[in-house]
Amino acid sequence: MLVTVERDGAVAVVTMxxxxxxxxLSRGLRAELAAAMEAVNADPAVRAVVLTGAGTRAFTAGLDLKELGVEGLGAANAEEALANPVKAIELCAKPVIGAINGVAITGGFEVALACDVLIASENARFADTHARVGIMPGWGLSQKLSRLIGISRAKELSLSGNFLDAQTACAWGLVNRVVPADDLLAVCKQLAADMATADPGMVQAYKALIDDGFALPFGEAMALEHARSSSANAQxxxxxxxxxxxxxxxxxxxxQG
Known part of the structure; x- marks a missing residue:
């Protein structure tokens, strides 16, 4: 199996x-990831998700460029979740925690940015090599990264193709924290379990409010919050x-203890 799903109570661990x-991210892996994310999203017993990569070397190195040469570049910009792993993750209404166990490169960086929260092991590294490979990003990296870490830092990474180590990624606000590699999955599962103890309907509605508002100008986002909170709180x-x-x-x- 190119993607595995393990359950630990209300937490699902999805592993590339x-x-x-x-x-x-071969065509087969992308399809299995889409199916896995759809399944955990539809399962009412799952309240939070941890997404990670197998082994210690990579979260994901991005698109399988050998296969891409056969498929053509159109596969890289597909809107359907079946081909676009970022869309598959974004369509999950439940919290998705990215456990970044190794490198997240180019398309893999974009997959990481699709998660709601990132926690990195000390082995994690990030790189955007689109400019060096000669392919424009199509899964949101050019817009998301600058909004997360600032436009100057985003340009430094994207225009150089240089790697960013885990501690610097944390200092720049890309990841929430860095933990020892042996502790990564346990830390992520505990955070997911914490989220899973809150009311699932409330968690999903709040996540949607944050995401929808983040995509709007500030004034419109404040109006969106007012409208949704007024409706929800009245009930x-x-x-x-x-x-x-x-x-x-x-x-x-x-x-506190």
């Missing part, structure tokens, strides 16, 4: 499984809110 090819049961408030306070006490 071509370690011998640095988890390169809230005060008794449920109070019970949840008490549960939040108790959870906070346990996290």
């Amino acid at each position: 499984n071509r370690p011998e090819a640095m988890n390169a 809230v049961d005060k008794g449920e809110v109070e019970a949840r408030r008490l549960a939040v306070m108790e959870r906070g006490r346990t996290q």
